[in-house]
Structure formats: C-alpha cells, structure tokens
Amino acid sequence: MNGSLPLIWRKFGERYDLDGNFCETCKTAYFPARAVCQKCRRKGKLVAQKMPKTGTIISFTELSAGPAGFEHEVPYFIAIIELENKARLLSQIVDSEKEKIKIGTKVEKVFRKISDIDPEGPIAYGYKFKVVD
Amino acid sequence: MAGIIGYGVYVPKNRITVEEIARVWKKDGKAISKGLNVKEKAVAAYDEDACTMAVEAARRAVSQAGIEGKQLGAIYVGSESHPYAVKPTASIVADAIGASPELTAADLEFACKAGTAGMQMCMALVDSPVPEWLEYGMSIGTDTAQGRPNDALEFTAASGGAAYIMGKKKEEILANILDTYSYTTDTPDFWRRQHAEFPRHAGRFTGEPAYFKHVIGAAKGMMERVKMQAKDFDYAVFHQPNGKFPIKVAKMLDFSMEQIEQGLTTPFIGNTYSGSMMIGLASILDKAKKGDKILAVSYGSGAGSDAFVIETTENIEKKRHKKSVFEMFEEKEYIDYAEYAKCRKKLKSM
Numbered sequence: 006m007n008g009s010l011p012l013i014w015r016k017f018g019e020r021y022d023l024d025g026n027f028c029e030t031c032k033t034a035y036f037p038a039r040a041v042c043q044k045c046r047r048k049g050k051l052v053a054q055k056m057p058k059t060g061t062i063i064s065f066t067e068l069s070a071g072p073a074g075f076e077h078e079v080p081y082f083i084a085i086i087e088l089e090n091k092a093r094l095l096s097q098i099v100d101s102e103k104e105k106i107k108i109g110t111k112v113e114k115v116f117r118k119i120s121d122i123d124p125e126g127p128i129a130y131g132y133k134f135k136v137v138d
Numbered sequence: 139m140a141g142i143i144g145y146g147v148y149v150p151k152n153r154i155t156v157e158e159i160a161r162v163w164k165k166d167g168k169a170i171s172k173g174l175n176v177k178e179k180a181v182a183a184y185d186e187d188a189c190t191m192a193v194e195a196a197r198r199a200v201s202q203a204g205i206e207g208k209q210l211g212a213i214y215v216g217s218e219s220h221p222y223a224v225k226p227t228a229s230i231v232a233d234a235i236g237a238s239p240e241l242t243a244a245d246l247e248f249a250c251k252a253g254t255a256g257m258q259m260c261m262a263l264v265d266s267p268v269p270e271w272l273e274y275g276m277s278i279g280t281d282t283a284q285g286r287p288n289d290a291l292e293f294t295a296a297s298g299g300a301a302y303i304m305g306k307k308k309e310e311i312l313a314n315i316l317d318t319y320s321y322t323t324d325t326p327d328f329w330r331r332q333h334a335e336f337p338r339h340a341g342r343f344t345g346e347p348a349y350f351k352h353v354i355g356a357a358k359g360m361m362e363r364v365k366m367q368a369k370d371f372d373y374a375v376f377h378q379p380n381g382k383f384p385i386k387v388a389k390m391l392d393f394s395m396e397q398i399e400q401g402l403t404t405p406f407i408g409n410t411y412s413g414s415m416m417i418g419l420a421s422i423l424d425k426a427k428k429g430d431k432i433l434a435v436s437y438g439s440g441a442g443s444d445a446f447v448i449e450t451t452e453n454i455e456k457k458r459h460k461k462s463v464f465e466m467f468e469e470k471e472y473i474d475y476a477e478y479a480k481c482r483k484k485l486k487s488m
Contacts, residue, residue, distance in 0.1 A: 017233055018233075021233055021234040022233075022235075022236055077480065078184060099183065100183065115190075115194065116190050116194055117183075117185045117186060118186065118190060119185075127225075128221055128222075130234070138469065
C-alpha cells in the first residue's frame with residue numbers, strides 16, 4: 006500500500022462506497038467530499054451523500070507506463086467519469102473491451118484491489134469502473 | 139423460521155480452458171477435460187481476490203433482498219483464500235456494503251464448505267430470540283482457489299463466490315429453509331499448512347472416504363429427518379470439485395440428471411471451492427418456481443457436509459435477478475496460461 010495508512014483508512018468511505026457530499030443550497034454533489042461548497046461558500050449547507058454507482062465516460066486515456074505499484078497492470082485505461090448526479094471522478098476502467106471504452110459509454114462501479122505491492126503489508130481496496138454491457 | 143431473502147453471485151470474467159493448462163504441461167487436455175467434465179475455469183483478475191468477489195456477491199444479494207447494508211446484523215465470510223491470515227475479510231465486506239458498525243462479523247474456514255456453515259449460523263442467529271435486534275444475517279462463500287502448477291487440482295481450482303441473506307419476515311423470504319443437517323469427521327483428504335502457498339491432497343483418497351462418504355452421509359441423514367426421498371425433490375445440488383463427482387453422487391442417491399442439471403455449474407466455471415455449491419444453488423433459485431423443493435449439500439475437505447432442504451415461496455418470481463447465473467457465465471474472456479500465471483501471482487519474480 007502506498008502512502009500513510011491512517012490517511013488511507015480515513016478514505017475508506019470514499020474508496021469503498023463513493024461517500025461524498027451535497028450542497029442543499031445550490032444542489033451540487035461533490036466527490037470527494039468538500040469542506041466548503043465552492044459555489045455558495047459560507048451560505049452553502051453540505052450534507053453527506055453516497056454517489057450513484059453508474060456514470061458516463063467524459064474522457065479517457067490508455068496508460069502504457071503506470072506509476073509504482075501499477076507496473077504489472079499496463080496497458081490499462083483511466084477515465085474521467087460523470088456520475089448520474091453530475092459529480093466527476095477519475096477511475097481505472099477494468100473488465101471492458103477496448104473498443105467499448107469511448108466518450109459517452111455508460112460505466113458502473115466495481116470493487117477491486119487498488120494497491121497490493123507489499124506481500125506483508127495492508128491491501129488497499131476501492132472503486133474502479135467497468136463498461137455496462 | 140429463517141429463510142433466504144436474497145442471494146448474489148460473482149464470477150470473474152477471465153476463463154482458461156482445461157486444454158490450455160494441459161498444453162503447458164504436455165498432457166492430453168481433451169481427455170482430461172472429458173474425464174473431469176470441466177471445459178474451462180474462471181480466473182480472478184490481477185486486482186481481484188476472495189474479498190473483492192465477496193463484496194460484489196454481497197452487493198447483488200443486498201440489492202435483491204431489498205434491504206440496506208446497515209440492516210445486516212451478521213456477516214460471515216467462508217473461504218480458504220482469505221487475503222489476510224489475520225485481519226478479517228468480513229469487516230472489509232461490511233464496510234464496503236455499508237453494514238458497519240452495528241453487526242457481528244467473522245471469517246470462517248472449512249475448506250469448501252465454510253460458506254454453508256455460515257448460512258447455518260445466520261439461520262440460528264436470525265431465529266434466536268437473542269439478540270433481538272438482529273434481523274438479517276449474510277453468509278458468503280468465496281475463493282480464489284489455489285492449484286499448484288502441474289497438479290491435478292490446477293485444472294479445476296477456480297475463482298468465484300456467492301452470498302446468501304437470511305431473514306425471517308414471511309413477505310421477504312424467497313425460499314424457506316425447512317431443515318438443515320451436517321455430517322462431520324476428521325478425514326485428512328486435503329489440507330494447506332500455515333504459510334504454505336498451495337494445498338496438498340491425498341489423491342484417490344479424496345473420493346470414496348472423503349467426498350462421497352460425507353455428501354451421502356449428509357444427504358441421507360437430511361432426507362431421513364424430513365422423511366423425504368430423492369423423487370420428492372424438484373432439484374438437487376451437491377458440491378462440485380469437478381463435473382463428474384456430483385453426477386456420480388446424484389446417481390448413488392437416486393437423483394436424476396434432470397434434477398441436478400440446473401445446479402451443475404463446475405463444467406463451465408470450474409470448482410470455486412467455498413462458492414461451488416452456493417453458486418449451483420443460486421442457479422437453481424434463478425429458475426425455480428413457487429413451491430419447488432431443493433436438496434442442497436456442500437462438502438468441505440477435512441471433512442464435512444452441510445445439507446439443506448429448501449422450499450421456494452411465491453416471492454421467488456417477484457425477486458428474480460435481471461441476469462441469471464448462467465447468463466453471467468457468458469460474460470467471459472479467454473486468457474492463456476501466461477496471463478493466468480500473472481493473474482494468480484504464480485510468477486515468483488514479480
């Protein structure tokens with residue numbers, strides 16, 4: 006696992022189940038959760054909200070050189086995904102035919118290992134997305 | 139009385155054929171495939187393990203049950219390939235499906251039958267007056283089964299899992315569990331020692347004194363207790379270490395091919411160990427109609443069998459999954475042995 010263990014542990018809600026938040030003033034969803042609504046500032050009222058599990062590919066790229074811990078997974082796709090509530094996130098795309106990974110393709114969340122580089126260390130789990138057939 | 143209110147299956151997309159494995163070890167793949175009655179096996183991807191598959195199966199089960207994760211009072215995960223030796227898979231599953239923190243959770247291990255032991259535990263907890271607050275319990279059988287390269291088990295050891303949620307509200311139950319019975323002895327047919335990477339087995343000894351003795355012992359004991367015979371059941375499903383044993387044991391118990399066909403899944407995805415009988419049962423529930431009676435018998439080396447007599451309710455039609463187990467099997471991509479070795483971390487220099 007890369008990074009600080011307590012820092013990653015604090016993100017379990019975000020990584021496991023897309024915990025974000027929502028501004029009840031301007032009806033904007035945020036993922037990851039924000040401390041302050043970027044539109045309403047101090048007038049905003051943020052409440053915790055789970056993000057939808059499906060979305061659409063806005064942009065994507067194929068990586069042929071991955072960062073540390075992902076060397077054995079290349080080539081793989083990452084994409085900016087717009088969820089059904091308009092919140093956007095960046096995710097790896099798995100289990101999907103190359104030809105189907107396009108702008109506008111519908112995708113759904115899956116639960117995968119994100120990092121497992123130290124055989125004696127903790128495993129980091131989290132979200133990835135796959136194309137909906 | 140406790141019954142099944144939801145079930146979910148997860149089978150990874152990758153498949154490797156028996157013939158491809160045989161090609162690497164210069165064996166007769168066609169003959170092995172025919173002898174085992176297994177065409178191909180499901181292989182977990184590089185970033186999948188018994189825990190990720192458990193979460194996927196659990197999410198499907200929760201969705202079908204029509205409850206929220208936080209309503210689950212118990213989660214048990216049965217596996218012989220838990221990602222950690224110490225640190226529960228069950229707590230990761232609980233967090234991932236929103237069941238934390240008010241629940242009891244634990245990992246179970248009894249070779250291929252820990253998931254059905256968990257089903258019995260959930261039934262008992264749901265039916266017990268204490269704790270009163272516990273309404274629902276979920277048991278998961280999941281494995282990324284290990285097979286030593288060039289061992290007979292490598293042709294069948296596969297990946298997959300299934301989750302079952304028990305509840306006691308009549309309006310939610312899709313299948314009542316009328317009774318359960320277990321048959322357990324100390325039989326050293328298959329084992330994996332602490333820190334050992336692959337299990338070892340006792341060859342032919344794994345047949346008669348192990349699989350057949352326990353499956354038959356549990357099936358007969360169960361049928362005697364409920365005063366039923368093979369002909370009284372619409373379906374039967376047995377643990378499936380390969381595609382041959384469950385057919386043989388069915389014949390020995392006077393079940394017909396028609397009764398076991400719907401639950402016979404190993405020929406298409408291999409032996410998913412803790413998931414094996416539970417995936418077969420899910421396939422039967424996909425097709426069963428109201429009032430169908432099912433005999434389900436698991437088997438775990440070491441050794442023991444759990445038997446269940448199940449009767450579906452009128453809710454089974456209303457709660458059907460959009461995608462059946464057999465339709466899920468069709469979502470596949472074939473990989474060669476090199477890719478398989480990478481996915482299952484069999485390359486030691488990685």
